[in-house]
Each structure stands twice: as structure tokens, then as C-alpha cells.
Amino acid sequence: MFASRRVSELPPYVFADLDARISEIRARGGTVLDLGRADPDHEAPPELVRALCTAASAPSAHHYPPFGGLDELRRAVVAWYQDRHGVRLDPDGEVLVLAGSKEGLFHVSLAMCDPGDVALVPDPCFPAYRMGAYFAGAEVVSLPLRPEWGYLPSLTAVPEDLARRARILFLNYPNNPTGAVATASFFAEAVAFARRHDLLLCHDLAYGESGYDGYRAPSVLQVEGARDVALEFITWSKAFCIPGWRLGAAVGCRQAVAALRDLETQVGGGVFAAVQMAGAAALEDVARSGFLTAMNETYRVRRDRMTAALRELGFAAPRPRATPFLWFPCPDGRTAATYAAWLLGRCGVALAPGTGFGAGGEGYLRLSLTASTADVEETITRLRKVGPEALRRAAPEGPAAGGVEWRRLPPGGGAKVRPGVPRRRPHGAIQPDHPPDALIGSL
Numbered sequence: 001m002f003a004s005r006r007v008s009e010l011p012p013y014v015f016a017d018l019d020a021r022i023s024e025i026r027a028r029g030g031t032v033l034d035l036g037r038a039d040p041d042h043e044a045p046p047e048l049v050r051a052l053c054t055a056a057s058a059p060s061a062h063h064y065p066p067f068g069g070l071d072e073l074r075r076a077v078v079a080w081y082q083d084r085h086g087v088r089l090d091p092d093g094e095v096l097v098l099a100g101s102k103e104g105l106f107h108v109s110l111a112m113c114d115p116g117d118v119a120l121v122p123d124p125c126f127p128a129y130r131m132g133a134y135f136a137g138a139e140v141v142s143l144p145l146r147p148e149w150g151y152l153p154s155l156t157a158v159p160e161d162l163a164r165r166a167r168i169l170f171l172n173y174p175n176n177p178t179g180a181v182a183t184a185s186f187f188a189e190a191v192a193f194a195r196r197h198d199l200l201l202c203h204d205l206a207y208g209e210s211g212y213d214g215y216r217a218p219s220v221l222q223v224e225g226a227r228d229v230a231l232e233f234i235t236w237s238k239a240f241c242i243p244g245w246r247l248g249a250a251v252g253c254r255q256a257v258a259a260l261r262d263l264e265t266q267v268g269g270g271v272f273a274a275v276q277m278a279g280a281a282a283l284e285d286v287a288r289s290g291f292l293t294a295m296n297e298t299y300r301v302r303r304d305r306m307t308a309a310l311r312e313l314g315f316a317a318p319r320p321r322a323t324p325f326l327w328f329p330c331p332d333g334r335t336a337a338t339y340a341a342w343l344l345g346r347c348g349v350a351l352a353p354g355t356g357f358g359a360g361g362e363g364y365l366r367l368s369l370t371a372s373t374a375d376v377e378e379t380i381t382r383l384r385k386v387g388p389e390a391l392r393r394a395a396p397e398g399p400a401a402g403g404v405e406w407r408r409l410p411p412g413g414g415a416k417v418r419p420g421v422p423r424r425r426p427h428g429a430i431q432p433d434h435p436p437d438a439l440i441g442s443l
């Protein structure tokens with residue numbers, strides 16, 4: 001039995017490597033502090049769980065939910081946008097409930113792009129944008145995010161012929177993995193770019209409720225006229241600590257909402273009605289209860305503790321204004337995967353190698369503050385024990401002495417490649433058809 005060419009040619013899933021290695025260490029009795037994942041350690045707010053149980057006890061909750069989402073939830077999203085961002089949405093045509101935002105971010109390329117269309121995707125980025133575009137047969141053009149540009153892509157550097165063929169542009173601020181935030185003027189420029197080139201601006205606001213030191217993340221829909229060209233994705237996973245519930249929404253551009261709804265109608269069965277009812281309660285009650293403020297404060301304390309420790313140990317770790325992510329370079333010349341493997345073998349600390357978010361993440365690590373405070377503190381202790389000198393001179397090649405072999409999963413996770421079918425460039429379909437340097441050079 002052979003997997004499809006699309007699947008068998010997928011690049012290796014970097015986090016699968018990490019997971020396999022963590023399991024091996026744990027199986028040998030070692031302890032691993034996992035600061036590579038972005039799964040919130042906070043418990044779901046109890047009132048939200050109660051709302052879910054109450055909603056689930058109604059017999060009507062167990063039928064197929066309506067396509068597009070419950071009226072109650074779509075109206076709660078509208079009220080939330082009005083209150084939080086001052087944006088007025090139409091619950092019937094401008095809000096679509098999703099089984100998690102990842103699904104929508106993946107499917108939106110299938111809904112908007114034909115094979116051969118161009119998708120503009122930041123690099124590094126949350127992988128679903130690139131993968132969705134790849135599965136839609138779009139030509140994925142990477143927009144490099146560089147520290148010297150505050151991790152905002154240069155839209156003026158996109159060559160005219162590519163911009164003309166582009167159907168979709170992905171952005172994400174506050175940003176995973178870099179922790180960067182966008183300025184209002186950048187959002188205005190992005191909306192103007194989308195309008196000029198008649199493309200859909202997809203903005204991922206997954207970390208919209210994250211913010212420190214008074215920072216409040218804006219919605220791209222606050223830009224005048226943005227609703228004509230922009231679709232914004234929100235999720236309950238991060239803000240309300242319920243990633244397992246699978247609840248998200250896409251809001252904004254009517255045509256895009258309709259296209260994505262048509263596609264989702266064919267693919268899925270919607271979201272359990274009780275989850276949707278509790279999701280409405282989250283926006284109406286929990287968000288106003290101080291839960292979000294308290295969570296941000298926990299992350300802020302961890303951020304301050306960890307950035308101070310990393311700096312003292314010689315890492316150039318910036319202090320983000322939002323997101324639970326610290327994004328910083330490995331010591332000179334170390335590749336992300338090699339250094340992450342060395343750290344895991346030597347300290348039992350798992351960080352995400354930057355290449356898990358695209359080639360543009362090479363040489364970087366992402367540390368997630370969603371681990372428990374105890375694990376954050378223990379990580380600091382372990383890194384200090386190794387010391388700045390050893391951390392800087394870490395083995396440039398291969399795993400730490402005595403560590404488990406660093407194995408890369410083959411493309412497609414090991415699926416056999418159909419014989420006789422010529423392979424496309426393994427990563428070719430997800431690279432620009434011109435050297436990325438052409439874009440980087442003009443930044």
C-alpha cells in the first residue's frame with residue numbers, strides 16, 4: 001500500500017523527531033522538561049467546564065450542529081469584536097465557526113487557491129499556512145521574517161509578477177514563533193497590498209489575548225475597509241486553555257467566509273453544540289472575569305525570569321510584548337536541530353528547533369512559557385548547572401555524548417513512495433521559484 005505523492009513528499013515533521021527523542025529519554029528513566037510545545041499548562045476555567053457540562057446535559061446538544069456554527073456563538077463573537085476591537089460584524093455573513101483555527105488556516109488555501117496560484121507565506125511561521133497552500137497545489141512563496149525588521153515581512157519586496165499571481169497572504173501577530181507584534185501602520189499597508197492585488201489577507205490572531213506591560217494586540221479588521229479583503233482567525237485554545245475542545249472561528253471578508261463554509265460543509269460535521277455554547281460563555285463571562293489578566297501575569301513573570309536567565313547565560317533572548325514564546329539564536333554556527341538535540345541530551349530540556357517553522361527559522365530556538373512555573377524554574381537551574389561556557393561551546397555536530405541518537409524521520413513519516421512516479425523536489429513545492437535571497441536581499 002502506498003501513500004499519495006502529496007503525503008509521501010511531505011518534509012519531515014520536526015516535532016515528531018523531538019517527540020520521539022523525548023519518549024526515548026523518558027523510557028530510559030530520564031526526566032525531560034518540555035518547553036518545546038505550546039500547550040497551556042493552566043487548567044481550563046472551572047466555570048467554562050461547568051458551562052460545557054450544563055450544555056452537554058441538554059438532549060438537543062447531541063445532534064449534528066448547524067453548518068457555520070450556532071447562532072448563539074456567532075452572535076457572541078460579534079459582540080466580542082465590537083467590545084474588544086470596535087469592529088462591527090454581521091453574524092450571518094461574516095462569522096464562521098471552525099473545529100479549531102488550525103483546520104481553517106489549512107483549509108482556507110483550498111477554498112481560495114487553484115493549483116499554480118501563488119500563496120505568500122511568512123517564514124518562519126505556524127506550519128499550517130504553508131501546508132494548506134501546499135496541499136492546495138499553490139506555489140508557496142516565502143516572505144522572510146528578519147529580526148532587523150521586527151519580524152514583519154517586506155511587502156514592497158514581493159516582485160510584481162508574483163504579487164499579481166498571489167491569491168492569498170498569511171500574517172500572524174502577535175507572532176508564533178518570534179513573539180513579534182505588528183504596528184497599526186503595517187496592518188494598514190497589508191490591507192492596501194491585499195486590495196491592490198485582489199488577494200485574501202488571512203490574519204491569524206491566535207495570540208490576540210496575550211500581552212504584557214499594557215500591550216493590547218489589535219485586530220487587522222480595525223483597519224478601515226479591511227473586511228473587504230481580510231479574514232481573521234481566532235481560537236479559544238490559547239486564551240481559555242482548552243486546546244482539546246477544538247473551537248475556533250474565521251471572521252471578516254464575506255466572500256472568503258462563504259467559500260470556506262462551502263468547503264467545510266463538505267469536509268467536517270461542525271463543532272459539538274455544547275462546546276459552542278460554552279465558547280459563547282467564555283467570550284461573555286470568562287473573558288471579563290480577570291482570567292485573561294491573571295494568565296498574562298503568570299506568563300509575564302515566567303518571561304522575565306527566563307529572559308534574565310538566558311541573557312546571563314549568554315543567549316541573545318529578547319523580551320516579547322506578547323505571546324508565550326522566547327525566540328533566540330543558538331550559539332554561533334550551530335544549526336537549530338543540532339543544538340536542540342544537544343540541549344535535550346545534555347540538560348533534558350526540550351526546545352523547539354526554529355526549522356520546525358520553516359527554513360527561515362534555521363539557527364533559532366523557540367522556548368515556550370506554557371510549561372509549568374516549576375518546569376520553567378527547573379530549566380533555569382539545569383541550564384545554570386551546565387553554565388554559559390559549555391552552553392556556548394556545545395558540540396557543534398551530533399548528539400551530546402551519551403545521548404540518544406538524533407534520528408530524523410523520513411519524509412512522510414516513513415510512508416513508502418509509489419514506485420515509478422517521478423518525485424517532485426521534496427521541498428520544491430513549498431519554496432519560492434526564485435532564490436529566497438532575492439527577497440531577503442531587497443529587504
Ligand SMILES: Cc1ncc(COP(=O)(O)O)c(C=O)c1O
Nearest residue numbers: 100101102126176206235237248
Ligand atoms: C499561531 C497559531 N495559530 C493557530 C494555532 C492553532 O490553534 P487551534 O487549532 O488550537 O485553534 C496555533 C496552535 O498552536 C498557533 O500557534
